[in-house]
Amino acid sequence: MNVYSKQELQEFKEIILHKLAHAQQEYTSLLEQMHDNSTRDTDPIWLNANYVMETTLREEINQNAGRLKKFIDSLKIALVRIENGTYGVCVKTGKLIPKGRLLAVPHATLSIDAKLND
16 A cells, blocks of 8 residues: 655645645634624514525525534544554555645545445
8 A cells, every 4th residue: 555755744734734634713703693683673574584695695694604613623633544544545445545636625535436336
């Protein structure tokens, strides 16, 4: 089994840490939006007119937060794989995932071929 060099792994680690920091900031912002009730109008007409819009927005924020949490977890797992020496190895084929794919999707666990045949 081929593996990436320590220098390449460090490059991937830096990319992952950068993406992780950005994703965590965005996640925190979404959580704040979900819990922000400070500017809500209490006028019944306003409540009726905007109920659907606000509910839809909250659902969208909740879905985005869920996706972002999954992405954050995937990035953290990628960091663990770097530390234990299994990063960049396709979990299905056992072959090295091409560097270009990992640069684009640093949390990938499948090569393109394995993903297409999944």
